[in-house]
Each structure stands twice: as C-alpha cells, then as structure tokens.
Amino acid sequence: xxxxxxxxxxxxxxxxxxxxxxxxxxxxxxxxxxxxxSQASISEIENGKSLPSCKxxxxxxxxxxxxxxxxxxxxxxxxxxxx
Numbered sequence: 528x529x530x531x532x533x534x535x536x537x538x539x540x541x542x543x544x545x546x547x548x549x550x551x552x553x554x555x556x557x558x559x560x561x562x563x564x565s566q567a568s569i570s571e572i573e574n575g576k577s578l579p580s581c582k583x584x585x586x587x588x589x590x591x592x593x594x595x596x597x598x599x600x601x602x603x604x605x606x607x608x609x610x
Contacts, residue, residue, distance in 0.1 A: 538575030543598050545573040547605055551591075562586045 548558055555573070559566040562583055571577040579587070588595050592606040 535575075537578055539601065540578065540598060541573045541575040543601065543605075544569075544579075544593075547593050547598070548573075550605070561590055 548555070555569045556566045559569045562569075563586070564583060568577070568583075572579050572583075584595060584598075587593050587598070592609055594603055594605055594607045596603050597605050
C-alpha cells in the first residue's frame, strides 16, 4: 500500500520508528546495517513512503528492544525488556 503523504498508518509508523531510533541515539545507516537493509529503505519507512516488510519487523523485534505493537498501533510502551 503506497503512502500518498506522511499522514495515516504508514506515516504514523514511520514517525514512531524515527522517534525510537533518535531516542536510542542511532543513525539511519546504523539501523539499516543492523537490519541488513539499505539506508534508503529506512528513509522510505521513516518518511511514510513504504511499510517495513515482515522480515524487517521480525529483525526489529529480535535485535532491538523496540515494542512492535507500539510501532504498529501506538499501544503500550515504546520499548520492552529483553531477557
């Protein structure tokens, strides 16, 4: 589903990802490297131009403390505790 602008679900998700990344003092290229995707892909997600793939969401969940529920629907805490 392509985004027409940065409003709505796609834009909201992108803004939440950018907020989380900046709060964790991470550059876009650093997150891209961690997720093994291009910096351009991170930029497109954060700017509301595309949604992350299922594989990218899975990696975010596995490799970070980002709460995927918060990312997707803005419910619960931004981060979760990992064992």
